[in-house]
Every structure is written in structure tokens, then in C-alpha cells.
Amino acid sequence: MNLSLSNSPMVGGVIRGLYLSNVLTGPHNTHSFTFPCTFSVHAYQLSDAPVSDLKHLTEDDDVNDDLLTENAATVLELPNASTSGLWDTLVYDADVKNTLLRYIYATLRFSSNDVDANIISWNRIVLLHGPPGTGKTSLAKALAHKLSIRLSEVYVSGKLVEINAHSLFSKWFSESGKLVQQLFELINILCDDEAVFVTLLIDEVESLTGARQAAVNGNEPSDAIRVVNALLTQIDKLKQRKNVLIIATSNITNALDDAFVDRADIQQYIGNPSFDAVKSILHGCLDELVSKKLVISGDGHLDKVASLCVQKNVSGRFLRKLPLLAFANAAHHLPNTAQVVDAMYACVHDKRETE
Known part of the structure; x- marks a missing residue:
């Protein structure tokens, strides 16, 4: 427990x-x-259930059409051991995490008090956008995990449904819109259980919603229009449910369909770490290495490394790999933190801009 x-x-x-x-x-x-x-x-119990295929959760042959591939969407039971602790490892400059939590609490209070959605509109859609490697997907999964715990008095458990957007484009003309419809029929089956809070994650949503304008301009087949229209229709239907949150991530915001962006209640930019965020992330990494007896504790000042990371505009993804690269390049078998920090600086200095 x-x-x-x-x-x-x-x-x-x-x-x-x-x-x-x-x-x-x-x-x-x-x-x-x-x-x-x-x-x-x-008080909660972590599930150790692995990721499962959404398609296999129902025996309904009408819904489980052969058009829908097995990797179209996955389901993870929450709270889960695989996402435990993820929330605390994420470091952002702005109060991003609490902003998102306050938004969720606000929507729940609106729903529980039966606020008329025709007067005050909300869609329960969060759009996380920014450059690759900044932790948008990790933040979405961590938020879903956190909510499954925080909302335990309202919902018995949670489920994270992750959509593989690329799998929704069929090689058969005019079938892509049908794929989207079938997928959301499965999602609605999950949502029928009002004791379960469902977080729907659409990663790299630009691959879906960015297609309509290109189709209008003649750069994409007209089937792409059907995909976007079907997605927007299904999202609008989910708005009627109180136990659903949609989180979408995008690396290319200007490629998104305006109608989708307009539906997002929060459009949160997630950028590369600042000086203070870099120091906080790397401090945590060094503490982990020391606690695992891979590095000897000592004086290691990160200001120079953090300044160089900001100058080179490195991503959070690279920062998480940096301690391993530095440890591998350290001259000693059991280095101290100062030696690891020096090795970090060398790794960042040698990093190519295209990495």
C-alpha cells in the first residue's frame, strides 16, 4: 500500500x-x-499490470473490425508501478504541474455542480506543445497517474489510453475516418464505467489534425479531411462525459488544425529547460548516482554546465542522458561528483547542434 x-x-x-x-x-x-x-x-495500491491492447478489451465483433490494427491504442491501469514517481522527476520553470491540476479540479467542480455547458463551455482538453524532447508525453502520463490517486474519492481507478495517431491512416482510400470512429467506440466502452477516470493521450496530434488544411490546399488526399472531421466529431461526443480528460501533445503547433486548437481549454507551452531547471535536473541525477554508490560525493558546481546547456538550448531528454555519457567518459572507475560534472561539461561542449 x-x-x-x-x-x-x-x-x-x-x-x-x-x-x-x-x-x-x-x-x-x-x-x-x-x-x-x-x-x-x-491510500492506494499500485498496479503492476502491463500495457494492454485496447482492441482486445471487447468481444464485440461489430466494434472489433479488422480495419483497426492492434497497435491503434493501448491501455494502462492506473495508478501503475511503471508511472510511479514520474511526476516528481519532472522539472519546469513555470508552475506548469499545479496549473494543470487546478484546471482538472475546476472542471470536476463544474461537473459536480451541474454547471450548464451551454452557458460556460469547457471541453476537458489540454494541449501540450513545444520542441521535441521537453517531456510533454512524460508530463501527460505523470498527470494521469497523479489524477488516479488524487481523485480516488470520486473514481475507483484510472485508465490511460494512448492513441497511436499514425495507425489511424488506412492504406485503403476512405477507410481512415472509419478507423477513427471504431477506435472511439472502444474508448466509449471504457468510459461507460463512470467509476473509472479515463485519460486519453493523443501523442503528436499534428499527424492527425494537421492534415485537413493540407488536403484543402491539394497537398494531401481528401481522406485526410475525413480523419480530422471524424476526430473532432468524436471529441465533441466525449465532452458529454464527466470522467474523461483528453491530453494532446504536439511538436509542431503551427501545423495543427485551428478547429482542434480552439477546442483546447489549456494550451501549455513546454520549452527546453532554463538555467535553474537544468541545475535542478542534474542535481537530481547526481544524487541518484551517489545513492547507488556509482559516484563519490564531493564538490561539483553545476553553474558552468547549466550555462552551457542553456547556450546550446539542449532538451530535457538530452539532460537525462548526460549523466550516463559523462560517467562513461570519466577517467576514474569510481569518480567523484566534481569529475562527473567536468565530464558533463565536456559532453555538452562537444554536442553537435543537430543532435
Whole structure:
């Protein structure tokens, strides 16, 4: 069993209105200070179930048409051991993670209070966009995992459905729109269980939604228009469900269809790490190496490395690989942190701009 502690009062927990007392004792007096706090404690069990194929979750032959390939979408039971801890490893400059959580809580409160969607519109769609390697997909998966824990009083469990957008283009003309429809019929079967919170992840959504304008200009077959129209229609239908969140990621924002972008409630830019973010990420990496006894703790100042990383505009993906590259290039079998930091600087300095 695992415990999650959060300071948000917006989602119910086991403990509320807890007061912390800090007692300071001295040779002559004792002072007591009371600080009002609100905690939510969530007990949960991590699932070790592997990723499964969405197509195999139903025996309905009408839905499981042969047109839909087995890799069209996958399902992961949440909270899952494979995504546990991912949320805490993600470092961003802005308060991105809490912004997304507050948005989800707001939509839940609107839904639970039956706010008229004809008066105030929301679609439960988050668009994460930015250059490759900045952690957009990781953030989406971490958010889905976090929500499956935070919303445990409302939903029994969670599911992460990840769509392989490239699999929805059929080699048979006019069949791509039908593929999208069949896929969302399966997704709707999952959503029928209102005790389960479903997070739908559409990675690299530009491969789907960017096709319509190109088709209009004559650069793509007209079948691409059917794909985008079918996707927008199915997304609009999911809007009626209270237990669904759609997260889309894109590396090329200007290639997205305007109608899709307009449906996104939040359009969050995820850029390459800044100086402070680089230092935080690399500090965490060094601490991990020290804790695993691969590196001897010592003086290692990251300012020079962080400055060079910002200058070269390196991605978060590269930063996560940097400790391994540095460790491999370190001169000593058991280097100290200062030697690893020097090796990091050399690796970044030698990094080609095209990497």
C-alpha cells in the first residue's frame, strides 16, 4: 500500500483540518506555535499490470473490425508501478504541474455542480506543445497517474489510453475516418464505467489534425479531411462525459488544425529547460548516482554546465542522458561528483547542434 499526501483542499482526503504544533524548548521557557494546515491523504495500491491492447478489451465483433490494427491504442491501469514517481522527476520553470491540476479540479467542480455547458463551455482538453524532447508525453502520463490517486474519492481507478495517431491512416482510400470512429467506440466502452477516470493521450496530434488544411490546399488526399472531421466529431461526443480528460501533445503547433486548437481549454507551452531547471535536473541525477554508490560525493558546481546547456538550448531528454555519457567518459572507475560534472561539461561542449 502507498500513501500520497497533498495540500489541496479541493479533493477530499482522509485527514482534514490538521493542526501542526512546533514546540521549542529551552532552559527557561517553552513556546508553542500552531499553524493551520489542510491535508489530503490518499491510500492506494499500485498496479503492476502491463500495457494492454485496447482492441482486445471487447468481444464485440461489430466494434472489433479488422480495419483497426492492434497497435491503434493501448491501455494502462492506473495508478501503475511503471508511472510511479514520474511526476516528481519532472522539472519546469513555470508552475506548469499545479496549473494543470487546478484546471482538472475546476472542471470536476463544474461537473459536480451541474454547471450548464451551454452557458460556460469547457471541453476537458489540454494541449501540450513545444520542441521535441521537453517531456510533454512524460508530463501527460505523470498527470494521469497523479489524477488516479488524487481523485480516488470520486473514481475507483484510472485508465490511460494512448492513441497511436499514425495507425489511424488506412492504406485503403476512405477507410481512415472509419478507423477513427471504431477506435472511439472502444474508448466509449471504457468510459461507460463512470467509476473509472479515463485519460486519453493523443501523442503528436499534428499527424492527425494537421492534415485537413493540407488536403484543402491539394497537398494531401481528401481522406485526410475525413480523419480530422471524424476526430473532432468524436471529441465533441466525449465532452458529454464527466470522467474523461483528453491530453494532446504536439511538436509542431503551427501545423495543427485551428478547429482542434480552439477546442483546447489549456494550451501549455513546454520549452527546453532554463538555467535553474537544468541545475535542478542534474542535481537530481547526481544524487541518484551517489545513492547507488556509482559516484563519490564531493564538490561539483553545476553553474558552468547549466550555462552551457542553456547556450546550446539542449532538451530535457538530452539532460537525462548526460549523466550516463559523462560517467562513461570519466577517467576514474569510481569518480567523484566534481569529475562527473567536468565530464558533463565536456559532453555538452562537444554536442553537435543537430543532435
